[in-house]
Amino acid sequence: MKVSRTQQAKIVTVLILTGILSVSSNFVPNSVTAAPTNVLPSRTTLTNTLPRTVKKAVLQDISRRQNIQISKLKITKSTQQTWNNGCLELPKPQELCTEALVPGWLVTVTDGNQTWTYHTNTNGRNIRQANTNPVSIGKPVPIATNQLPPTLTKDVVFRAIASGGIMGRTYETTLLKDGRLIQTRLGDANDSDRRIYNISPQKVQQFQQLLQQAQFKNLNYPTSVGADYITYTLSSNDGTVQYNDITQNSLPENLRTIIQTWNQLKT
Numbered sequence: 001m002k003v004s005r006t007q008q009a010k011i012v013t014v015l016i017l018t019g020i021l022s023v024s025s026n027f028v029p030n031s032v033t034a035a036p037t038n039v040l041p042s043r044t045t046l047t048n049t050l051p052r053t054v055k056k057a058v059l060q061d062i063s064r065r066q067n068i069q070i071s072k073l074k075i076t077k078s079t080q081q082t083w084n085n086g087c088l089e090l091p092k093p094q095e096l097c098t099e100a101l102v103p104g105w106l107v108t109v110t111d112g113n114q115t116w117t118y119h120t121n122t123n124g125r126n127i128r129q130a131n132t133n134p135v136s137i138g139k140p141v142p143i144a145t146n147q148l149p150p151t152l153t154k155d156v157v158f159r160a161i162a163s164g165g166i167m168g169r170t171y172e173t174t175l176l177k178d179g180r181l182i183q184t185r186l187g188d189a190n191d192s193d194r195r196i197y198n199i200s201p202q203k204v205q206q207f208q209q210l211l212q213q214a215q216f217k218n219l220n221y222p223t224s225v226g227a228d229y230i231t232y233t234l235s236s237n238d239g240t241v242q243y244n245d246i247t248q249n250s251l252p253e254n255l256r257t258i259i260q261t262w263n264q265l266k267t
Contacts, residue, residue, distance in 0.1 A: 050078040050105060057124030058107050062116055065129075077108040077245055081119070088119035090128040102126075108246060115246045140219040148218060148240055149233055157208060160262065161233040164244075179204050181265065199265055207261060211236045214258050221247045234258070 059070045083089050086098035104121040117130040152159060155177050163170035170186040171193075179201055185193035216239035229244040243251055248259065 050075065050107065051123065054078075054105055054107065054120050054122070054124035054127075057127050058109060058118045058120065061118075061127060061129070062109055066111075066114075068111055072111050073109055074111070075107060075109050076115075076248070077106075079106050080104075081106045083119060088121065088126065088128050090119050090130060110246070110250075112250060140221050143218045143220050143240060143242060149235055152235055152237055157204065157236075158211065158262070159235045161235075163231050163233075165230040175199065175204070175207070175265070177204070203265060207265065210258060210261055211238070214238075214241075214254050215252065216241050221251060232259075234262075 055075060058075070059073050062068060062073055063070045081104055083102040083104055085091075086100055086102060087095060088102060088104060091097050102121055104119065104126075107118045107120060109116045109118070118127050119130055120127040149159075149161065156174055157177055158175040160173045161170065162173075171183060172186055173181065173183040175181050179199045181197040181199050183193070183195040183197075184191065188194075214236065216234070216236045218239045219241055221241075221243040229246045231242065231244045232248075233240060233242045235241075241255060243255075248256070251259070
C-alpha cells in the first residue's frame, strides 16, 4: 500500500509530538516543590543572634570590673530590645538622656555564682550594667506549703507555669496523658493565646520515664532581686520545682535535662 507524502508528513508530526510529550512528563521545574504537611500548628520563632562586638564588650567590661577571666564567664540569655532613650533606660545621676528609640540587646551573664545584666545598643559601643550589685545565686530552699500550686489532676502528666519578665504575663502549659499539650495565658479573657499541640504516645511515655529520675522535691532555686527575670514553676506528680532564667544553668543536671526535653516537646 502506497502512502502519500501528506500522510507521511502527518505520521512524522505525530511521532515528534509524542516524543515531546514523553520528555515533558518527566520534567519538573526546579522552582516547584511539594507543599509540606504540618502535623503540628506552626509557630513563629525569632532567632536572636548576639553580635560578636556586643558579646566582647559586655564580657570585657565584667572581666575588668570584677577581675574575672573571660573564659569563666557565660552568656545565659540575650534578647533584642528597643530602649526608650539614649541612656538605654539606665541613666546615671543627673544625666540628660536623648528622647529616642534605641535598638539594642538585653544580655545576662554568669560565672556560676553571680549574675550580671546589661543593656546595650546594637554594636556594643554603648553598654550599661543594669544591676550594679551582681545577683547572687542562692542554694535551693523549700517552697512553703501555702505557696505551692494546685496538685496535678489524674489526667495531667506535667505542668509548667512561666510568669514575670518585662511583659509581666503568666503562661501555663500542661501535658495530658492523651498527648495533648495545652498552652494558655492566665488572665486572657478571650482565651486568644490558647495553643494546642499533639504529642505522640511514644514521646509522652519517654517523658514520663524521664520524670521518674528527676528530683521534684518542692524546692525553689532563688536569686537575689535584680533584673526582670522570668520565674518558672514546674510540677509533676512527685512535686514542684521553681527557678528562674538566671539560675537555670546552675540547676542539677537531671533538672536541666527535664527542662531541655520539655522545651523540645513544644517545638
